[in-house]
Amino acid sequence: MEAVIIALWNIVANPLRSFLTTIGIVVGIAAVIVVIAIGEGNREVIQNKIKMMGANLLAITLQNSEFDDGKILAGMPTFVDLKAIATLEKKVPAIEAISPVLRINSRFKYQSKSIKFFINGTYPSYQIVRNLEVLSGRYFSVFEEKHKKRVCVLSKSAAKRLSANGQNILNQNIVIDGRRYKVIGIVNDLPPLQNNAKPEQAYIPYTVMKKEWPYLFLDTVYLTIDKDYAVEKSIGEVESVLQQIYGETSKNWVKGMTDLLKGEKAIIMQTTLIITGVASLSLFVGGIGIMNIMLVTVKERTKEIGIRKAIGATDASILHQFLLEGVMLCVLGGVVGTVFGIVCAQVVAELMEIPVKISWSAIIVALAFSSGVGLFFSLYPAAYASKLSPVEALRYE
């Protein structure tokens, strides 16, 4: 403890020099904090999404769908047919619920409001598949789906925007693309699978959707795996059934939650990589700065080293003294860098619209990192100091 105070004392004795020396460390540690904050923030969001949507959610998507980059390969079927869905349900016992989804951006009218958002044509089972919580009313039934009833379920946000806040839209009629539908239920907003997906959504029976928008073809099917079955193994089963129907081309159609969130992860990974680069570069440059200033310090205090050795200091205690000083210098830089990093993380979160999370573990990692850098880069100067001959050191003026 006393040694720490003495080390601090020596650092504070040259405030400007210490400050300039540690700038590299400050920037480096700030970058470390930002990297960890982005990583943890992102992980938390993804975990929340997985938790909300269920880790057992799978999507069967064709090329040109929302999850792919739009490439249509020659000879590839461009739709999934409903028979295939029935076959899957029959052949894969692990499937808990399955529903096709047709979607299009439509105009919704209610009283004086006229808004555009997405409408989804689904089976009744879609409620189970996407874990939709019915806030009021109900989801449409198998009967309604089979008999093409014009009923509509709105997401909470959609209901709110159409009904001028608070006014009850349940059991009222709304107009979608010129046709009248009865609002039979309101469900919670889904967490978006992509950042750009809006919370306003409407759900109508698949049969109705197909009838009103006959040109839409089915390219997305969602399903969930029963909790008694392993998700990874079930993906394989679904894939093999699809391959029996569609052949090799269906190879990459089935995607689990981790695949669905891949795009989002990739962006975060890129950002993280860049900042990690900045962090390591500035920590390296900062470390060299520390080494340089420690060599200067040792040179300046050669006489002191001689005196200490003359009165009985061992090489080891001299080594410890200068190592501690280098480490303390870096830890001070690390503390400033941590504060700076927390501020930077908030700025990054604002500017890039990505979630960040500052945790104690990030701060501990950052401080451990800075003391590690301090230790490593003071090793040579401290070793040099400890090996000085006491006679020559004493003679130094």
Added chain:
Amino acid sequence: MIKLENISKVYPPKLHALEDASLSISQGEFVAIMGKSGSGKSTLMNIIGFLDKPTTGHMTFLSQDVKALTQTELANLRLREIGFVFQNFNLLPRLNAWRNVALPMAYAKLPRQKRKENAFQLLEQVGLIDRASHLPNKLSGGERQRVAIARALANDPNIIIADEPTGNLDSKTGKNIMDMFCQLHQKGKTLIIVTHDASIASYAQRVVTVHDGKIIHDSQHGDQDD
């Protein structure tokens, strides 16, 4: 206690700072090592004080072979057995008087409270108790040298080695310091004073004269020159 046999010290490439020096110092002796600057007296002092190792020759301390000791063991000998007093005091400028005195005790791993107590006691002995919290640059030369003496006594060593202890002091203060050394000698400390000043050497019981790296005279044995 300390025995040097045919000790030489060569600084590369071929500066013979000390040649074939033999010397034996017993417990409780008061020895002055005399010589002009560059005579090799400082080299001799450094070797006796375990600050430097001889190039050739045999040296024992309390019958143990000094050449065989590691750097750490030498440091421990300096810590426990030797107290140094230098011409230019060599106090650490950023530590106040009592912390300077306490420093060797820190290296000896004494508990903190004990260090402070001992330091104040030693400062009282040298008459500086009221200056305990002063930084060295706020003390006069004589006061600084008294702090240095207190520091040399910190771990109660057997041997005090003083290198021109009065060199930077006026004659009155110098005499004061020398009286202090005489008292230490009376208390049983072995004293080795390195000086070029015959009047300082005259305080000692035994005078060893060094010239051109050789011991040319030892008052204990008579003239070795012929």
